[in-house]
Amino acid sequence: MDALINKRIKQVLKGDQSAYSDIVSLYQQKLYQVCYRMLGNRHEAEDIAQEAFVRAYINLHTFDLNRKFSTWLYRIATNLCIDRIRKKKPDYYLDAQVAGTDGLDMYSQISSSDRLPEEEVERMELQERIQYEISQLPDKYRTVIVLKYIEELPLQEISEILDMPLGTVKTRIHRGREALRKQLGNL
Amino acid sequence: MNACPKHIGEYMHEYLDGDISREHEIELKAHLQSCDNCRQHMQELNSTIAFVKSAAVVSVPLDFKQNVMIRLPKGRSGAGVQRWLRRHPIFVAAAMFCILMSASLLTGFNDNKEFSVTKQPNLVVEGQTVIVPEGKTVTGDIVVKNGDILVKGSVDGNITVINGQYMASTANVTGQIDEINQAFEWLWYKIKNGGKEILSFLGKNE
């Protein structure tokens, strides 16, 4: 896999733009998934995941071929997601609601401080509820929980993606798990 | 329940991360057997994880890849220029200075709208389109100004198109292909090539 990817990267660097489409094919599902779970909105996830691939393309010459390409890609994508989450302003949510494509989207528009009424939360379908609870996590816990339990990445890789000591990743995962447990109450 | 040692909570997370030591694990299990509160806490953590892991895969939109490819900066030379500009802001400043100070650089771009092409054997010119015919090989570099180039045969060298388009069917070009359509790229091209090639080329055709 890494040999194939490195071959494609070299082709792109030599000027063969079409070789990049193979790279996109291989990682698009993973990257889109992470962005969707981070942002809770298909429209935004698509935009940010595409932006991540574009940034990776532009900066491809800085990628160290001895490293794992997916780690580098995840890093670009999670940084973009966190930027987007932090830039969100309350008036943005009104626009997002119009652009949204399904019911799951509306939960991303509620900032994590204000929870919906409990009876409304209990009426949710499982998948709706999962996304809602993830979106309620503060972004530093949300990132590690998504990478660990949705992407199922090893802690060491998460530490490389986030450029953070392994100990910090563990602490965040511990706190993220506790925060989720409290949110879920007696599930 | 206040009697529970604080480190039991930490051991629970060590256990969940799969990096608990043998001693900690024994102590944790012994405690969980005797303490309802901690046992419930552990159970809740396990359910929490199972809950998050039951998230369904959300499929990437069908046109995702296509849209990424559309969003990529056009062509390698374009990307190169953008990258270069980002990494060398001082040169951008210098280039702006050039634009202001040396009108002669840009006159080459603005004032010469007429079509021209490097003279090479085997080249066919139709209107403002230069053609490398099928089955023919052009050896050497080709520069087309204010016109297009259509490569049906092969070129053993570089192709530069200024204010025009490069078109190819099953072209075989050994060198680089550059399209220069903006004043800035024109300037960049001049800086990159020390201006020599283009100046001599313009001199020949004027």
Ligand SMILES: [Zn+2]
């Ligand atoms: Zn206890």
